[in-house]
Amino acid sequence: MSATKGRVLVVEDEREMRALLEKGLTRRGFVPTARGSADEAFALLESEDFDTVLTDLRMPGMDGIALCERIALNRPDIPVVVVTAFGSLETAVAAIRAGAYDFVTKPVDLDALALVLERAVQHRALREEVRRLRRALGEVSTEGGVVGESLALRRVYELIDRVADSDTSVLVTGESGTGKEVAARALHARGRRRAGAFVAINCAAMPEALLESELFGHVRGAFTDAKTSRSGLFVKANGGTLFLDEVGELPLTLQPKLLRALQERTVRPVGGETEVAFDARIVAATNRDLELAVEEGRFREDLYYRLNVIGLELPPLRARGNDVLLLAQRFLEHFATRSGKRVVGLSPAVAQRLLAYSWPGNVRELQNCIERAVALTAYEQLTVEDLPDRIRDYRAPNPQTQSQDVSELVSLEEMERRYIQRVLETVGGSRTLASRILGVDRKTLYRKLGRRHPAASSGPEDKDDAKE
Known part of the structure; x- marks a missing residue:
């Protein structure tokens, strides 16, 4: 049985018009219930629920x-559409002021009426979803700062919970802005090392010489400004977690020293002669495809496998469904409190725009969008006018508008290659995630792309494929 477009309470005192509306709406996919007076209709609303009136x-x-x-x-949750006499603008304005959602004029065009009612039903559904997600903020798991309830994120939660108490190294991957540091902090917060320090460093944010000193420490006199000895971050993270952000940007010359530290659980400070033991869990993150970096000689294969004992792939925001609204509400409350403004929610129109947008910048872009909107809004709910132009005017690509020129038709092999490339672009170049979506192993994926697999003959790759 196909889904209906919604339940409609029809209020019309003329019997023939009432029957016409019932029949017309039924044909257009609605489930109408008719009453001949406003008193009867309001009494029915006290015992039954309708999507619109x-x-x-x-x-x-x-x-x-x-x-x-x-x-x-x-019943402010139920939108009301009113039927007014043709040209009676004053009456229509009075109805809107009385709380009506929209109006149609007589004689009634049933197709146009159906569109108005569809919008009213969608308006109510979006408003209810925003309210539900606001309530869910107090119930959904947010430990460590991770917010969401989508299936894609629940899988991330499950893996975090399974490995939180382990000392095994974790490699967090995903597009820029997906919240990799938030996931790393959640791993720390849920594990047995939670009482220890969470120490983070961005491997791309400082020059090589300084990065080596930051990670491993230095002894007095090791270089010009080394007037005192200093412990590195590996040692400072003792009992806790060391988070290596953007580890894919680590210089090749430092990679052997990092590999040795991970293997031996000791570090040698710059200029020092003795090894210093450390006890920290290592969590690394990157938005790069490290398998490709290994293939191209920009990242050591042995270091890759040492870091990627457990892989944690974060989904892009566009794959997280209504988490967009959940996160938007959380950011709204944060920025409203910080600015001292009374902003309590999203309008249904804003919710619709946020759900339709593709979010290439992921959670970070959403946070920026809501911060801007809260700063600009003059109302208690964010409106479409508060959104950036790129989101307000966004239109999803329509494949039907693409050219159907026969000269552009390609072979099945080429079509498959293009589709694989499209999947890779959608998942930010991650071959691991792309192979899961395509239903093939990574060796097959590399073969179809016409590239040599970085570890086609090595044991660790076979083991990793079997594990997946």
């Missing part, structure tokens, strides 16, 4: 304006 304005007894006011006061 369609009412005439001029009726004996309680008229449509009074019904709008009562519904707005007692």
Whole structure:
């Protein structure tokens, strides 16, 4: 049985018009229930739920304006569409002021009416979803700062919970802005090392000489400004977690020293002669495809496998469904509190735009968008006008508009290659995630792309494939 477009309470005192509306709406996928007076309709609303109400304005007894006011006061969640006489603008304005969602004019065009009712039903659904997600903020798992309830994120939660108490190295991958450091902090917060320090460093943010000293420490006199000895971050993270962000940017000359530290669990400070033991869990993160970096000689294969004992792939925001609204509400509350403004939620129109947008910048872009909107808004709910132009005017690509020129038709092999490339672009170049989506192992993926697999003959790759 196909899904209906929504339940509609039709309020019309004229029997023939009532029957016409019932029949027309049924044919267009709605489930109408008709009543001949506003009093009967309002009484029905006390015991049954409807997605929208369609009412005439001029009726004996309680008229449509009074019904709008009562519904707005007692059932504000139900949008009301009113039918007005042609050209009666003043009456239509009065209905909107009384709380009506929209209006249509007589004579009624049933196709146009169906579109208005569809928008009203969608409006209610979005408003209910925003309210549900606001309530869910107090219930959904947010330990360590991770916010979401989508299936894609629940899988991340499950893996974090399974490995949180382990000392095994974890490699967090995903597009820029997906929250890799947030996931690393969640690993730390949920594990047995939570009482220890969480020490983070961005491997791309400092020159090589300084990075080596930061990681491994130095002794007095090791270089010009080394007036005292200093412990490195490996030692400072004792009992806790060391987070190596953007580890794919680590210089090749430092990679052997990092590999030795991970293998031996000791570090040698710059200029020092003795090894210093450390006890820290290592979590690394990158938005690069390290398998490709290994293949191209930019990253050591043995270091890659030492870091990637457990792989944690973060989904892009566009793959997380309604988490967009959940995160938006969390950011809204944060920035509203910080700015001292009374902003309590998202309008349904804003929710619709946020769900439709592709979010190439992921969670970081959403955070920036909501911070801007809170700063600009003059209302208690964010409006479409508060959104950046790129989000407000975004239109998803329509494959139907693409050229169908026969000269552009390609072979099945070429079509497969293009589709693989499209999947790779969508998942930020991650061959691990792409192979899962395509249903093939990584060796097959590399073969189809016409590239040599970085570890086609090595044991660790076979083991990793078997594990997946």
